Amino acid sequence: MKNFILCFFLLFSTLYAKEENVVAVIGGGPAGLSAANICQEMGYQTVVFEPKAEFPLEDSVSFWPGIVSPKWSAIIKNLRESLTKAGGTLLDKQVSDISQDKDNFIISSGREFYSLKAVIIATGKKPKASSFLYRRSDRILTNVWTRKIFSPKDSVIIIGQGEPLFHACLNAARGAGHVFIFPYQGNAPTLASLTKIFPSVTITRNVSITDIGADKRKAFVTYSQDRSKLYKEASYLIVAEEKDPASDLVANLCSIDSSGAIVASNDTGETSLPGLYACGEVTTNAALTGVQAASDGQKVGFAVTYFLVSKGIAPKKQSVAPLPPLQPPPEKKPEEQTEGLF
Numbered sequence: 001m002k003n004f005i006l007c008f009f010l011l012f013s014t015l016y017a018k019e020e021n022v023v024a025v026i027g028g029g030p031a032g033l034s035a036a037n038i039c040q041e042m043g044y045q046t047v048v049f050e051p052k053a054e055f056p057l058e059d060s061v062s063f064w065p066g067i068v069s070p071k072w073s074a075i076i077k078n079l080r081e082s083l084t085k086a087g088g089t090l091l092d093k094q095v096s097d098i099s100q101d102k103d104n105f106i107i108s109s110g111r112e113f114y115s116l117k118a119v120i121i122a123t124g125k126k127p128k129a130s131s132f133l134y135r136r137s138d139r140i141l142t143n144v145w146t147r148k149i150f151s152p153k154d155s156v157i158i159i160g161q162g163e164p165l166f167h168a169c170l171n172a173a174r175g176a177g178h179v180f181i182f183p184y185q186g187n188a189p190t191l192a193s194l195t196k197i198f199p200s201v202t203i204t205r206n207v208s209i210t211d212i213g214a215d216k217r218k219a220f221v222t223y224s225q226d227r228s229k230l231y232k233e234a235s236y237l238i239v240a241e242e243k244d245p246a247s248d249l250v251a252n253l254c255s256i257d258s259s260g261a262i263v264a265s266n267d268t269g270e271t272s273l274p275g276l277y278a279c280g281e282v283t284t285n286a287a288l289t290g291v292q293a294a295s296d297g298q299k300v301g302f303a304v305t306y307f308l309v310s311k312g313i314a315p316k317k318q319s320v321a322p323l324p325p326l327q328p329p330p331e332k333k334p335e336e337q338t339e340g341l342f
């Protein structure tokens, strides 16, 4: 029955679609949009599925260490605009399933089905499930990139690990009167630099968090250290969880490593299933910068066009003018005489 409905939808969409999409990109972050722009510009009708029209990290961009303020919201907006200008499609939809039907991929989004020749997964990361996250309170913040602005009368406890812990700490330390850090793992080297910049930060290492909680006035953490049971309270508590690659959609289609990252070629983004490609943060357990994700997307966009050509699927039209032929470099003038000047 499911197959019958699928066939019906596919026949219907093929008959009535104005221009058939060839490539689907799942996820419209820097990686997905960059890949989509390349595929579209190379002449393959491309559709991007992205339920969030706004890039969610806009406010945090300014404090990403080492990056001189590229306005990511503006970059994402430009990438979205250039895609639609080149004839690509942005769908404000979440993909719920991907399957295969002979040479085609079938993408389901709600009750709609789409048939594509190649699929690029660029779904980034999703929060790691935490045993503490079920605690709901205004005093417990589970979103580490909280836009909350702390004041000097606030004290903040942060529990967590890795990069989210670093960012939560940086955010809190800029405003709060005191910040107490409890890393999940003893080794949180990047935090040491923060304690030098912000004297308000205290790190308590080698503890085991046993519980968290809150009432109307305060939040607290209980922990054990050297067999002692201890308690700390503050105005707010942040659960700074690391994120996992969001690879669930393709878990049954291609190889996934033990960290949940999609196993994809560094050079091309090819996964273990021909025609299925992956790029950006979904392919690694590490954190990428937006620039790295975007360049990964571009590379994978080109690889997908090579794949389509190898399958005999020709591009429809080149929406950008081909590059002019390379010119030989201008002849070098003989160096000017500088003798006697110094």
Ligand SMILES: Cc1cc2nc3c(=O)[nH]c(=O)nc-3n(C[C@H](O)[C@H](O)[C@H](O)COP(=O)(O)OP(=O)(O)OC[C@H]3O[C@@H](n4cnc5c(N)ncnc54)[C@H](O)[C@@H]3O)c2cc1C
Residues within 6 Å of the ligand: 026, 027, 028, 029, 030, 031, 032, 049, 050, 051, 052, 057, 060, 061, 062, 063, 064, 067, 072, 093, 094, 095, 096, 122, 123, 124, 125, 145, 167, 246, 249, 279, 280, 281, 282, 287, 288, 289, 290, 291, 293, 294
């Ligand atoms: C707090 C924070 C601050 C940062 N600041 C900077 C910075 O200043 N400069 C910088 O260079 N980098 C920064 N980064 C890193 C940068 O955000 C990432 O490297 C980049 O976003 C990764 O790009 P991506 O395209 O792989 O994934 P993402 O940007 O995460 O995009 C994945 C997209 O896939 C969509 N998606 C997921 N599942 C589905 C589905 N089933 N169907 C449809 N769509 C789906 C999601 O909605 C999401 O928009 C920051 C990261 C964080 C967490």
